[in-house]
Amino acid sequence: MQSVAKWLKTVATVMTNLSKLMILLATALVFNTSAVARDIGHNEVLELRRKGELLPFEQIIANVFERYPDAQIIEVELEENAGIYVYEIEILTHNNQIRELELNARSGEIIEDELED
Numbered sequence: 001m002q003s004v005a006k007w008l009k010t011v012a013t014v015m016t017n018l019s020k021l022m023i024l025l026a027t028a029l030v031f032n033t034s035a036v037a038r039d040i041g042h043n044e045v046l047e048l049r050r051k052g053e054l055l056p057f058e059q060i061i062a063n064v065f066e067r068y069p070d071a072q073i074i075e076v077e078l079e080e081n082a083g084i085y086v087y088e089i090e091i092l093t094h095n096n097q098i099r100e101l102e103l104n105a106r107s108g109e110i111i112e113d114e115l116e117d
Contacts, residue, residue: 037079037086045078053085054078054105060087063108064101070094078105086111 040048048054064071071091079086085105092098102112 037081040078040080040085048085055108059108060089060103060105063103063110064089064091067101067110067113068093068099071099074098090116 045054049056061073064073068091071093073089073091075088075090077088079088087101087103087105089101089103090098091101098116100112100114100116101110103110
């Protein structure tokens with residue numbers, strides 16, 4: 001009888017710990033998916049430009065070249081995260097550094113400028 005009671009207690013402990021783990025995993029999943037940016041396709045970009053939601057790309061690039069006049073553009077992506085449109089622009093500077101800049105697509109403001117490893 002004692003071994004059955006011990007076994008039931010062990011099962012109850014395992015179930016409690018499993019429940020805690022499931023809650024932790026569910027919470028992590030919610031926070032992880034809310035931080036994921038959504039890539040914007042070219043058709044949506046055209047529609048957003050038509051609505052005036054995005055600055056012309058020429059203005060965005062002008063802000064990049066103002067900071068890095070001799071840079072070469074390597075890659076450009078437009079993403080939406082929590083209702084904010086952001087251009088991620090990877091450049092090669094005149095001194096062969098690769099930098100990633102994030103610009104607010106509505107205002108053109110440089111939000112982030114970091115050196116790539």
